[in-house]
Amino acid sequence: MKDWRSIFMRIKALSLGWWSARPHWPVRKVLICLAGGLVLVELCGSYLAYRGGVSPAAAAVPQKARTAADWQAANQRLAKKIAAQRPGDAYLVIDTAGNRVTLRQGDVVLRDMTASCGSGTVLEDPSSGRRWVFDTPRGQYRIQSKVKNPLWIKPDWAFLEAGQPIPANSAERAEPGAMGDYALGLGKGYFIHGTLYKRMLGRNVSHGCVRLGDEDLAHLYRTLPIGTRVFIF
């Protein structure tokens, strides 16, 4: 205990000695100015952050008195209108990070499936200046087409990626069997389809399309009509 006290007294004496020493007076002045400036900045910054007034969003609201009951009724109406935007029938939710596809109706999950989504890699062709990013697009889509025994018409990137020349004849682009037994078109060239590489399901390996296992794909093909909403995130 005595040791602690003596250490404390020694530190105190040293600091006071340093502080009151005449040769350090300019340093002390500078330190006082810096500390004062910092306190001023802290006060100004705090005032600026929490000063009174109304946020631009709230200020834009037209002024009209309303009771709490009015607000409650209005909020209930809005909540109903938002709920009405939700799909009433079955819909698909595609989680590109987790490589999962869930078939849902309301809040009920009807089927949970393992998929393969976009790899996120980039392909650049300096000769033509073209660039492809193999991401699965996010957003809301609808099933636009349903195809049985789809034929993959290989795009340019498929040849470039394989280090092959791009064929002049379009018939040379067709590759049967690569997309599985069925394909559900989402538009802009993106499909939910089958795969030859089933062991890769659950990983991000596709060029943007969503790959599914045979049974899951057959189930979706049978049960989902054209127009079904698909949410991709």
Place this chain on the structure above:
Amino acid sequence: MRTIRNLLLLLLIAPILVVAGELSHADLQQENALLQAEYDLAKAGKPYLLIDLQEQQLELKASGLPLETWHIDSYRRWGYPSALTAVDLQSKSSLAEPEREVHVVSAAVPDGVAADKPLKAFELADMPTSYRLHLGNGTDITVHPAPGTWFQHLRSILAVPAWYLSRPVISSWKFLRGSPYNELALAISAQDARRLYWAFSEGTPCLIRLPAAVATARVPSTAGSKRQ
């Protein structure tokens, strides 16, 4: 004597009741503004993020449908990081930004060789757990993983005073540069932080629901003929 006592009690309670009523009113107004903004987003069909500080959760939604929900372990705010109308995510920044692998087509590569070299996919594990999200209205959202070990807890406790001491300096600096500055620091689990980084992409609209007490300070006491 008893009547006088009851009257005194009523006088004591009355201001509390009035404040509670005000709180509720402001809360309802904030709710209305948010619901209106959410309705507009739901109609548009695009995915959007709702940062709900009242419920301490983040909801990624589309057409009013929650696609994924993440729990907020804790949060700190500086200023009023509100977004009662949709604000787009402008950019993300991190010290460990994920990089996509690029395959440049070379004419010198013989047929079929490129196909044998699969590129490393851009996956969830590559996403950072600590990062900043810059919203269009000058609000910054800092995301960092919730502390797990005692050392991380200690570090996060020590970081709090440093955070509150540094924010006024940034506020003053931003004010001098003429730009608004509000910040929200969210602590969520590391896995959720990665998923949020993945799912909340640039251009995605965002809404922020502040806690009720803060809403009282920000929303005017009367509002909304156009609002429903």
